Amino acid sequence: MIQFEHVSKRYGERLALDDVSWRMNEGERVCVLGHSAAGKTTLLRLITHETQPTSGTIAIGTLRGGRLSRAHRALLRRTIGVIYEDFRLLGDRSVFENVALAVRIAGHFSDSDVIPRTLRALEEVGLHGKQAALPGELSFGERQRCAIARAIVNRPAILLADEPTGALEPRSASEVLALLGRIHQEGAAVLLGTTRPEVAEAFGGRRIVLEDGRLREGGTPEHAFMPVPAPQSFEAPHAAQAPPAPYTGGA
Amino acid sequence: MHLFFWREAWRSFQAHRGLALTTVFSLAAALALAAVFLLVSWNASQALHWIGDRREMIVYLNDEAGETQVQSLQAKIGELYGTSTYVSRAQAWEEFNTQVGDPEILKAVGTNPLPASLRVRLKPALQNFAAMSECAKQLEQFPEVEAVRFGGEWVQRLDALNAGARRTAIAVGLLVALAMVFVLHNTLRLAVLARRQQVEVMIKLGASDGFVATPFVFEALLETLAAVLVALALVFGLQQALAQRLDGVTFLPIEWTLSFVGGALVLAWLASVAALGRILRTVGA
Structure with a gap:
């Protein structure tokens, strides 16, 4: 589904990714763990074609290598859901409008399409009661759940989460991770980037470790992909008491 | 949309x-x-x-041109250039009388020296200086025609103004x-x-x-x-x-x-x- 072959990315003098090769299969759960500026965000940006590799080849589904046209980039991004650390919500629009925007971008304009899809996504993340609120009126955890609703509303095959718990306190972080876990269980491939080992532990799945732009321990996929046996809770006593609504994306 | x-x-x-x-x-x-x-x-x-509506061409006829010849000429003009109106020598003299208005001057002229003419109202496509000049040249070739006048100078000015x-x-x-x-x-x-x-x-x-x-x-x-x-x-x-x-x-x-x-x-x-x-x-x- 996603394959990097000897990918390097250089920003001027700085080498952000150095000869990275790895792959991710359909429906997989993968965590990219690395310190700040290790190359995690660059890796995610390469997947969404927000930036181009300096060398090497990237294949996303049937799109392989090379610089995509603007139209193809847009098409690719419509098949990927992305969650950012800083949420990237539009402050002058309600929660409903933020999520509905993604539905419209996917080409659905009639209310009979937009409203049920949006409400369903909001229900899945436990925000159905806050659809009229502006992002500024929400807690950070709720904002991230709104961003997740926007990312999953079109049922993407791949969900990328770039430090999704970075701005959250532990309880909200647990809720978000539990939500991502459910989205994965419903069939979506989820790729999470984080600096925090405890988040990686809680998220579970296969793990890629990035250090200064290189895969750790020689950079071979076999060494870099460290499987974690089972998802664990992330300081989650509160999450167990008040879990978000179940993800029913595959239903 | x-x-x-x-x-x-x-x-x-x-x-x-x-x-x-x-x-x-x-x-x-x-x-x-x-x-x-x-x-x-x-x-x-x-x-x-x-x-532009007042642009017209005056075709002066030979004194020898008979009625049949004039009618034939009018038909050709109608086909090629536009509608024409026949003005006899007598009508031309009357118009001149009206315009001058002073009987003493008219007495001095004596007999009617004015020729019969055709007043041609050109088709819209021909109402420009180049076309009017060409029409005038062609009309002058007809044996019944003595001379053609169309006020070329002001037509040229009008065309320049339009352009x-x-x-x-x-x-x-x-x-x-x-x-x-x-x-x-x-x-x-x-x-x-x-x-x-x-x-x-x-x-x-x-x-x-x-x-x-x-x-x-x-x-x-x-x-x-x-x-x-x-x-x-x-x-x-x-x-x-x-x-x-x-x-x-x-x-x-x-x-x-x-x-x-x-x-x-x-x-x-x-x-x-x-x-x-x-x-x-x-x-x-």
Whole structure:
């Protein structure tokens, strides 16, 4: 589904990714763990074609290598859901409008399409009661759940989460991770980037470790992909008491 | 077109009222200039048309030309050049009498020296100096024809005036089009920058250029429509003021007005699509 072959990315003098090769299969759960500026965000940006590799080849589904046209980039991004650390919500629009925007971008304009899809996504993340609120009126955890609703509303095959718990306190972080876990269980491939080992532990799945732009321990996929046996809770006593609504994306 | 894009355009219009109003008034100034010129052109064309209607050619006939020959000539003229009216020697003398009005002078002339003639009202396509000269040359070849007169000098002036008006119309049109492109390009750049965060988020979510650009294009169309209405209102006021001082000054006919509005909107659409194609490439990867 996603394959990097000897990918390097250089920003001027700085080498952000150095000869990275790895792959991710359909429906997989993968965590990219690395310190700040290790190359995690660059890796995610390469997947969404927000930036181009300096060398090497990237294949996303049937799109392989090379610089995509603007139209193809847009098409690719419509098949990927992305969650950012800083949420990237539009402050002058309600929660409903933020999520509905993604539905419209996917080409659905009639209310009979937009409203049920949006409400369903909001229900899945436990925000159905806050659809009229502006992002500024929400807690950070709720904002991230709104961003997740926007990312999953079109049922993407791949969900990328770039430090999704970075701005959250532990309880909200647990809720978000539990939500991502459910989205994965419903069939979506989820790729999470984080600096925090405890988040990686809680998220579970296969793990890629990035250090200064290189895969750790020689950079071979076999060494870099460290499987974690089972998802664990992330300081989650509160999450167990008040879990978000179940993800029913595959239903 | 989806209502969503109009709502987005209206939302942007309201969110950046200052910028929107500046755009409307800048465009209105450029369009008012064009509309004033249109008003002048319209009234000038009406005057020229009136004068043009009076363009005629006088074909003087030989004294020997008989009635049958004249009728045959009239038929040929009718076929090739336009409608003709026969003026006999007696009618010509009567008209001359009326024009001169002084019997003493007429007594001094003695006998009627005026020839019979045909007054030819040319087909519209032949009402220019080059065509009229050629017609005159051809008509002079007919044996029944003594001479042909058509006031070549003033016809030439009239043609020059028409050509000048056309050239000025093109120049003013180009200037106004350039001004509109300039205003719209800068306004849209500012509008996109003011909503940069929104545009970037849309692009990250997979919005096509068309999806991102359409609300901006609609906003430009709304602003242009408002500007056209302001410009037409100003010109209507000007026409009303002029009509009180000059007879016959009329406002643009409905066809011209609708063409003006439609032309401005088409130009705004083309300019904004072209501008956004460039601007969006600088925002978001």
